Amino acid sequence: MHPDERGLWPDGIEAVAPSFKRRFSGVVATVIGVVPAQAKHVAIRALGPLPASVPQITWRDFRLGSWRRPRGRRWRIWHARRDTEMIFGMLLRDVLRQPWKLVFTSAAQKRHGPFLRFLISQMDRIIATSPQAASYLDRPATVVVHGVDTERYHPAPDRALAWKATGLPGRYGIGVFGRVRHQKGQDLFVEAMAELLPRHPDWTAVVIGLSTPTEQPFLAALKARIASAGLTDRILILGEQPIAKMPEWFRCLSIGVIPARWEGFGLVPIEAMASGTPVVAARSGAAPDLVKEGETGHLVPVDDQAALTAAIARLMALDEQAREGVGRAARAHVLAEFSIEREAQKINAVYEDIWRGD
Structure with a gap:
């Protein structure tokens, strides 16, 4: 009007x-x-x-x-x-x-x-x-x-069905969101997936975000590392997605990862948690004030590959019911505070x- x-x-x-x-x-x-x-x-x-x-x-x-x-x-x-x-x-x-x-x-x-x-x-x-x-x-x-808009970002009625609707392989999804560049730490995520995905055949990883011409060398390095790990069909770089589709991506994932080396604030942790998705986040930006360690996910030191991989592994090792319980706690935390x-x-x-x- x-x-x-x-x-x-x-x-x-x-x-x-x-x-x-x-x-x-x-x-x-x-x-x-x-x-x-x-x-x-x-x-x-x-x-x-x-x-x-x-x-x-x-x-x-x-x-x-x-x-x-x-x-x-x-x-x-x-x-x-x-x-x-x-x-x-x-x-x-x-x-x-x-x-x-x-x-x-x-x-x-x-x-x-x-x-x-x-x-x-x-x-x-x-x-x-x-x-x-x-x-x-x-x-x-x-x-x-x-x-965060908790009506727009909300859990899927059936997360497994939401993941299946993407058409991507596997039973569970794990992903990282944000502009593809060194600051956001997608290289740390890919390295963690190179170690963990061979142990978890039901999981598929996605990298979602814009990659500008100046960041092509970083993107090329990610693709080369994925290829060297033999995981081109399980670590998928999906590029920038339509704004309207972003809440759907948050709620179909079983784990959201935020490995940023630096952030101003960083909305992704609360967008993921509002969607009932447990998170693993580096202690950058406002993440230490947003994520409740051990309750809504895990916090790790910035640029610490071993700690990031270990924290992701803990969530991946949970059975589906336990992981959904973490997601429910995450959603309740956002509703109460953010x-x-x-x-x-x-x-x-x-x-x-x-x-x-x-």
């Missing part, structure tokens, strides 16, 4: 969440998940190439209405999550003198470079996705931990604080 038909734009929309990147990423996943939840309580719309399930405004309507103040408020909120979006927000506020307040969410668990620090200094309010991320900022931030509704409520509270300060 056109925004004007809802009577929202230009006077009714209170906040805009830009998402300028076309490729699927953690930031895109965040916008897809949280904006619909926020929209239940504030008049927020996303701006950018996103699925139809996300409440959105077109660029045409944005241009026509961005000069107007929202009904009953002095400012609209521009909620950026990338440097380009911060720059665009500054153009709206400082160059065009439009009525915007700028919010930025920082997930990085490292000190930002000089230019990004400058951009952050120009924001009206900062949100950090974890206490660790907040500690690297030069100014106070409100900590709002990411959540729902998208909780994240949306806390972000909206930041907006309300800005509006109260008019």
Whole structure:
């Protein structure tokens, strides 16, 4: 439905969440998940190439209405999550003198470079996705931990049937998600599978994620290692998958592996756990705060091949009923601590604080 038909734009929309990147990423996943939840309580719309399930405004309507103040408020909120979006927000506020307040969410668990620090200094309010991320900022931030849409990410009624529906071999699936590059640790996953799959003939491994031209040498090395292990039919590199299909992949797997050497936050652990899938995660990003060791899966040191392989082996060695029990605990943990509704409520509270300060 056109925004004007809802009577929202230009006077009714209170906040805009830009998402300028076309490729699927953690930031895109965040916008897809949280904006619909926020929209239940504030008049927020996303701006950018996103699925139809996300409440959105077109660029045409944005241009026509961005000069107007929202009904009953002095400012609209521009909620950026990338440097380009911060720059665009500054153009709206400082160059065009439009009525915007700028919010930025920082997930990085490292000190930002000089230019990004400058951009952050120009924001009206900062949100950090974890206490660790907040500690690297030069100014106070409100900590709002990411959540996941537990209706979109949910367990399969029958995991074995869900795996069979993929058409892939084996009885059980184990997988790693994320852009295929050294940072994400797919090489560690492949090495673990080279050791473990010969002992577990019912299992098939999948690697899902985008591989850009600059990362082709890393991808080629993965394929060479798989071939040398004689496992080309059991370790499958599936490439980037449609955004709409990602929840199906999470719930058909019996184990999710997150071996990243570095992460800003990392949504994959809670997306997997919400899907009732036990996880093995490296202690990077927010994983130590998301995964309950021995209850929802296992945590291992970063870049520790032996520890990663051993933790995966423990979950693979469980019988199906015991492994599903871990998955149920994982789902319950996410429902209690990391729902998208909780994240949306806390972000909206930041907006309300800005509006109260008019």
